[in-house]
Amino acid sequence: MDIFEKIAKHMGPIGQHHKWSHGYFSFPKLEGDIAPHMNFRGKEHLVWSLNNYLGLANHPEVREADRQGASDFGMAYPMGARMMSGNSKYHEQLEQELAAFVGKQDAFLLNFGYQGMVSIIDSLVDRNDVIVYDAESHACIIDGLRLHMGKRFVYKHNDIESARKQLERATKLVEQSGGGILVITEGVFGMSGAQGKLKELVDLKKDFNFRLLIDDAHGFGTMGPTGAGTHEAQDCIDGVDVYFGTFAKSMAGIGAFVASTEEMTNFFRYNMRSQTFAKALPMPMVIGLLKRLELLKNNTELREKLWNVATTLQNGLRARGFDLGVTDTMVTPVFLKGELLEATALTMDLRENYGIFCSIVVYPVIPKGLIELRLIPTAVHTMEDVQRTLDAFSEVSDKLKSGYYKENQFSIA
Secondary structure (H helix, E strand, C coil): CCHHHHHHHCCCCCHHHHHHHECCCECCCEECCCCCEEEECCEEEEECCCCCCCCCCCCHHHHHHHHHHHHHHCCCCCCCCCCCCCCCHHHHHHHHHHHHHHCCCEEEEECCHHHHHHHHHHHHCCCCCEEEEECCCCHHHHHHHHHCCCCEEEECCCCHHHHHHHHHHHHHHHHHHCCCEEEEEECECCCCCCECCHHHHHHHHHCCCCEEEEECCCCCCCCCCCCCCHHHHCCCCCCCCEEEEECCCCCCCCCEEEEECHHHHHHHHHHCHHHHCCCCCCHHHHHHHHHHHHHHHHCHHHHHHHHHHHHHHHHHHHHCCCECCCCCCCCEEEEEECCHHHHHHHHHHHHHHCCEECEEECCCCCCCCEEEEEECCCCCCCHHHHHHHHHHHHHHHHHHHHCHHHHCCCCCC
C-alpha cells in the first residue's frame, strides 16, 4: 500500500477530526497581548488555557529585556551549536543561576523541553539498563522510552507499592546484565495536577540501587517555599539525581534545562545529540530568561498571587460540587460526565455564550464517558475572573445534567 494512501485512511485519534475541529478545538488562534483576556474569533474571551503561571509573558521588565536582547544581538547570535561555535557568557551565566536556584551543582541549557527530555533519556541509558516509570508520564518521556534499547517497566500512577514491585523486577535483570536502573516521574502531572510522589520514591533508595530523574515542567517556579520546584516542596532536593525544568511554563519562554552533579551535567553537555547537533538558544531568549529568572526568584508576590487565584478557584468549584480529581497544585482539572458530542457542545457554549476559553480533554486521553475542562490559573487573573468562571461553570453543568447538550448542538461558523 502507498504510504500516503494508508495515512489518508488513518489520520490518528485526534487528526481524524481535523476537518471540523481545526481552528476551533484544535489550532485555535488567540489574539492580542498574552493576558487573561484575549480575542478568539473576533470576540473577547476570559482565557484559562495559557501556562503563563507567574504572568511574566507580558511583564514590562521582561518585554524590555526581550527587546533589548534583540536590539543588541539580533536573532541569529550566537551562530552554531554550543559545542562548536554557539556558546556565550550569558548562556553560562543562566546555567549557573539555574543550578544554584534548584539546588544542583550545575545545569545545561536545552533548546526545547520536549526534545530535551527525549535526549536526556537517550543519553542516560544503554541496552543493559532498565527504566522504571510512572504510567501517566508525559509524552516526551514516553518518546524517550521508545528510543531505549533495553527493558522498561511501568508502575501504576503514583503507586509506590507498584513502583517497588517493578524495582524488584528491574533489580533482578540488572544483576544479570550489569546495567543500572533509572526511575522517571514528574514533579507535577500537567493533566491531573497531582504531585509525583518524589519523597516516597527517594525513600525506596534504602532498598534499591537506582537514580531518579524528574520532569518538573509545571513545578519549576511554582512549587516550594522559593519556587525552586516540587523537589523543594517535598524536601527531597538531594534525592532527585537529575532535575529537568522548562522555560515554557512559569518563565513564559522557550527552552529548558537539565541540572545534576557537575560530572553528570558535563556528561549531558558532551553526549546529548539534540544539543550537539542543533543551534544554541538565540541570545534574545537567553537575555530575557535571565530577567525572568531574576523576577521569579525575587518577586515572591507573583507566586503568592498565583496560589491565591488557584486556591480561590478550586475551593469555589469544590463548594459547588465539581470533581477536581486529586489535584494538589495550581493545575485545575474539572471532570464532568458526558460523551464527545456533549463535550463539544458544552465547550462551544462556554466560548460563544459565556466568553470563557479553556482546554477540553476527551477520550482517548481520558476514559470514555468523561469530559475534562482544564483550567490554568495565573498570577494575573483576578477574583472577578474567578467569580465569572464559577457562575458560568455552574450554569453549563446544570445544562449538561439536564440533557441540554444532547438535544442542542452548536455549529462552527
